[in-house]
Amino acid sequence: MNIQRIAPFALAALIVCAPAHAQDPQAAKPDPPPPPRFEGSSELSLVSTGGNSETQSLGLGSSLIWRPDPWTTHAHLSFVRSEASGVETARALTAWLRQGRVLTPRIDVFGRVEYLANEFAGIDSRVTVDGGLGYKFVDTPRHLLRADAGLGYAHESRLVGEDLSTALLNLAGMYRWRFNETAAIENASLFSSSFDDGDDWRFRNAFAVTAAITQVLSLKVAHELKFVNAPVEGFEKTDRLLSAAIVVKY
Numbered sequence: 001m002n003i004q005r006i007a008p009f010a011l012a013a014l015i016v017c018a019p020a021h022a023q024d025p026q027a028a029k030p031d032p033p034p035p036p037r038f039e040g041s042s043e044l045s046l047v048s049t050g051g052n053s054e055t056q057s058l059g060l061g062s063s064l065i066w067r068p069d070p071w072t073t074h075a076h077l078s079f080v081r082s083e084a085s086g087v088e089t090a091r092a093l094t095a096w097l098r099q100g101r102v103l104t105p106r107i108d109v110f111g112r113v114e115y116l117a118n119e120f121a122g123i124d125s126r127v128t129v130d131g132g133l134g135y136k137f138v139d140t141p142r143h144l145l146r147a148d149a150g151l152g153y154a155h156e157s158r159l160v161g162e163d164l165s166t167a168l169l170n171l172a173g174m175y176r177w178r179f180n181e182t183a184a185i186e187n188a189s190l191f192s193s194s195f196d197d198g199d200d201w202r203f204r205n206a207f208a209v210t211a212a213i214t215q216v217l218s219l220k221v222a223h224e225l226k227f228v229n230a231p232v233e234g235f236e237k238t239d240r241l242l243s244a245a246i247v248v249k250y
Helices: 003-027
Strands: 038-049 055-066 071-084 087-102 107-118 123-139 143-158 164-178 183-194 201-212 217-228 238-249
Touching (some): 123 164
Antiparallel strands (some): 038 055, 201 217
16 A cells, blocks of 8 residues: 555545534534523612711612423512611612413513502502513523513502503513623613503613622622603602612522
8 A cells, every 4th residue: 555645635634624523522512501490699789978978878689580490480679778968868669570481492471560669759659460472582691682572450559649550561671691601781671551541651771780709799780770751740750770789699
């Protein structure tokens, strides 16, 4: 056997096959593991100033997710309180529970109930119940883009004027981008419109950047916007909240 004749052909074969071999590990890369069956987090933000002005701001939050396949239960609670020169200037409590069931890898059905109390926006209490369909446009380890559409009912007790009870159309969207294993951004929006009064529509948007400090602790910077087109008489349409918090995951 003439090795000198075979060598060029062997070298050519290696050059052609090398890229394919280099891509094989990537093609054979296993799917990412499913999300944990249970996860939770709690966060705390506290700001205090003294001297020419004395202000204190306290923010508390907690979130729990339970995934007994094909169901997903998500509960969330948040509380914000601000004080200036010994006088309370803001206080709001929000709590909601969402129950979803997967129909296909991209489609799920859900039911949700939410409670809101914000006296400084003129709302003594607001209870909303809705349900509908959710769809995932993108679902990868780094990117998640989904939208929800649902019908519901809300009852709002106001500090001024008549209380409200109305059927609702709710449209929601959420996008999350994980830069890497330690940092991510997330933006969630909700548009809600009354069937009884076309002027009674609301928009809420929450944007957050989270960066892990340790496996348990993270730093979170968030901005929340709430807009009510027909607010309680004597109150503003827009509320904004900018916060920085320490988050504990468990």
